[in-house]
Amino acid sequence: MSDFNVIGKNVEKKDGIPKVTGKALFARDISFEGMLYAKILRSKVAHAILKNIDTSKAEKLPGVVCVLTSKDIPGKNRVGIIIKDEPVLVEDKIRRFGDALAVVAAETEEIAEEALDLIEVDYQELPVITTIDEALKEGSLKIHGDTNILENKSLIKGDVDEAFKKCDVIVEKTYKTNYFAHMFIEPEAGVAKYENGILTIWASTQNPHFDRGEVARMLGLSQSKVRVVQAVTGGGFGGKLDISTQCFVGLVTYHIKRPVKLVYTREESMEVSSKRHPHVMKYKTGADKNGKILAMEAEFLQDSGAYASYGPAVVTRGMVHATGPYEIPNIRIKTTMVYTNNPMAGAFRGFGVPQVSIAHEQQMDLLAEKLNMSPYDIRIKNALRVGSYTSTMQKLEGSVGIVETLEKAKEKAEEVIFNNNKDLECIKKRGVGIGCMWYGIGNTGLPNPASAFLEVHKDCSVTVLAGCADIGQGSNTVMCQIVSETLGLDYEDVNIVSADTGSTPDGGATSASRQTYISGNACKKAAEMAKETLLKIAEELLNVDKSEIILKNKKAYSNKDENNSITIQKILNNCAAKGIMVLGCGYFNPDTTSLDAETMQGIPFATYAFATHFIEVEVNTYTGEIKVLKIVAAHDVGKAINRRMVEGQIEGGCLMGMGLGILEDLKVENAKMKTLNFSNYLIYTAKDTPEIYPIIVESEEKTGPFGAKGVGEPALIPVAPAILNAVYNATGVRFTEVPLTLEKVVEKLNY
Structure with a gap:
């Protein structure tokens, strides 16, 4: 009786058949x-x-x-x-x-x-302002108001200056990222x-x-x-x-x-849709001789382009996550984001965390090399655990799976990745790199609610009304699985109306990997309200206390006597006879606090996802081509509501992360974008997919629906840093700027 019927199972996606048969109506089709x-x-x-x-x-x-x-x-x-x-x-x-x-x-x-x-x-x-330096120059032309500074923030924890005095090794590097485009298929x-x-x-x-x-x-x-x-x-x-x-x-x-x-035309979409924020990140990280990190200092400069969009949120999230999934007692981070006349930057899968991960994960490898430690060992030593304090002095109370992702990824990598250079042509080199990440689920230190309604019909079917927008990630399917499991009814009989302001309550943005956790909780609470009505009637009919009753397989059971049961259909018939409607409404807002204006201390997220990727690459030192051969990707998702969809998110995130690290090169000259379509802005396709080994780690989150957290953005984040570390391990040359285009690689390898 304890096993789940629907949670963790690979049920058919609610939108699968309409999409593959071409019957789904996109906006252009209306x-x-x-x-x-x-x-x-x-x-x-x-x-x-x-x-x-x-x-x-x-x-x-x-x-x-x-x-x-x-x-x-x-x-x-x-x-x-x-x-x-x-x-x-x-x-x-x-x-x-x-x-x-x-x-x-x-x-x-x-x-x-x-x-x-x-x-x-x-x-x-x-005159056009095209660089951060120009925007900050005294007397520069102002794009908005009386300053080109969109956001200035500081994060302070501990005493950084004193801590650096105690460090046995210190590494300092500057990292840069470019613009990147979403390139969604539908303009x-x-x-x-x-x-x-x-x-x-x-x-x-x-x-x-x-x-x-x-x-x-x-x-x-x-x-x-x-x-x-x-x-x-x-x-x-x-x-x-x-x-x-x-x-x-x-x-x-x-x-x-x-x-x-x-x-929009594709070119119009490219010109005016938001892009990933370019970052300049100066990092200084120090550790003792045993590999324990004592201090980290960073300075970020970011270009928001002509408008703010999600810029302030990208600043805040990037700073909170700038340490990586490691406990560091002393931290100082300063960030400046500016307006320019460049293309507008905004929300893009990861909200600034993919950029900072490129920096903090290379810093980890640099420290390990100086200390003669393995990159794996230094990560295990410093990884966050239950009871650890984050960069904002939040004490982690549970669901901290980073160590388990490291262990399981390493185990699988040792099984499938050989990293053998012996049989390669002399111009080709292979290497393996590690990338880790952590990601707060939902908005950063802000109210973050979602709500849902539902009705259980007389025939044991259910209609769910939820505001969350399914953009292909499968939230409609997940919400129906959660409701089905909660009510003990068939998944096929649960249907959802979503993202319609005329009929559904507000579910918030489909962003920040928040919908499974937040809208999922709202749907579960709505289902629990309806379940309470069913249990009250079942209590009368079974003559047992409702606390002893389980709803499963369209029946109500006594947990002490499975033979003492009644169908949910009979319960609904009884409800109808009494004029009782089986309805539910649910609301969930994660338990967070605002961040201190001066130091950014506080509780920005109720829960975090964690991941580790091991990636093997092959570098052609003559042409500069980098091939990703194998990816082992271990993700702590809390609980996988639908395992196949989680694996699909991981695989899709890996391809997008490869693009961030290697291929996607958006050109902007004098504030004008030069790459406006798929012919000159290249992305990886299904044919470019390497061998990917998704590993699901389930460190259940007690506040999540059935223990779930999220995976949408985490899937992308560790990929580029793991590639960069792998390229170094293959060639002995470290790259601090992405993407790793052929020209950049050849130039630096032959410098």
Whole structure:
């Protein structure tokens, strides 16, 4: 009776069949009678004072229905995840290439596109700020307000200066990362329709409830008058958290009361969607002769581009995680993030942790080399454990699986990775590297709630209403598994309506690896409320105390006598006869605290995921090509609700991490992006997949649904640092900047 029926099992994904058969409706597939098509006029300069927009010629083009500019916005002309600093349509100042100046709606896409060329823009161009140094220079032109500094923060724990005096070895390095693009398969798209006094928008999004608030504010409407529905979404990785098409289609439909569709081209998506923040990271780490790390000091410089987006959150999370999954008693970190006229940076799988992991994991190997220790041993020695204190002086009370991931990854690596250079051509070298990570689940030191409703129907089926957006990661499936297990009903009979502000409560953003833990808890609590109703009736029918009753396999059992049972169907029949509705609502907000403004001490996360990767690479020292041969990836996920989906997340994260480390090279020149499509921004595909050995470690989290935490972002984080360490072990040359393009590798190996 104790084994799970559904939790931990590889049930069929709720969206699997519609997607593989092509029946799933993405935003681009949605059409209505009389629908118009929108296109956006975008800035061709990166920095300028906008003096005038003349739309008269475009408005006269046959087939054009309207041309709207900032003067047509009835509410607030500002959007933004954390800071409202981005105009929907520019009214005064252009701050980047691609800023939206006007929106055209026409009977066809072709007419709308033609109309864009007829709009005349008068502007006064300004000097462009393209580097962090330029942005910080005294007297520099200001992109927003009176300073180009978006965020300044410090994290302080212990006495760093005194601790460094006691260190036997100290290593110092500067690390750099570039921009990276999400390259989700589906470009942004949105459709709007006005009906019965309600503006409804279908969008490719990761957070429809946030979108509703932004659209309502822009139009000066109450949120009850705006409905946002997440259409089936073809990937996001953080890039569909910012507002894209939603405000444009909402504005057009608000004015003309006809349905309208807007679909970005790939080049448009690349130009204006957020990117991963470039980082410059100066690290200093010290240890005693036994390998115990005593102190760490770091200074980070980060470029947010023209707008804030998720920048402040990336700063905070990156600083909290800058130590890696190691207990360090003395820490000092300073961070400065600036505005430039470069492409906007924002949320991208990992929120700054992939960048800092590249630094802290190489620091670990550098220390180990100086101490004549193995990279594995120094990690085991310093790894966080139950009772350890983190960088923010949070005491870890449970579910700390980093040591187990190290042990299991090492065991598997010794079995499958041989690292044998004997039979290779002389120009080829092989090496193995380790990368570890930790990742706080949910928002950093902020309220982070989610909620859910459900109804158990008379036929033993269940409808779940949850706000979380499934963007391919499988949250709809996970929520149904949790509800099914809690109620003892068949998974196939549990269905979910998700991410629709007209019918589901707020589930928060699909970001920060939070949905399984937070929305999963909300769904479990909703199911427990409904379960309580079932147990009360079962108590009467079985004549046993409800505390002794188990719901499983569509039956209610006495845990003392399995033969004393009744079907849940009979319980529901009894409920119906008494006029009792079996309903549930649930709400969950992780137990965190805000972080101190001066030192960043506090409890930023209720729980953390942990991981260790061993990666084998082959380096062609002549061509600079780096091949990833094998990846052993051990992840502490708390509890795997669906093992196959967890393994899929790990495998997908490995490919994305390989791209971060080696292949993906986004070019920006004078604030203009040069890599705008798949022909010149290359990503790894299924054919490039190395041998991947996912290992699931289950250090159960007592506050998680059935012990679960998360794995979405952790899967990516250890990959690039493990590759960098492997390349060093293969060649004896250490690289401190990613990506490791052919040119960089050849140049440095032959320096």
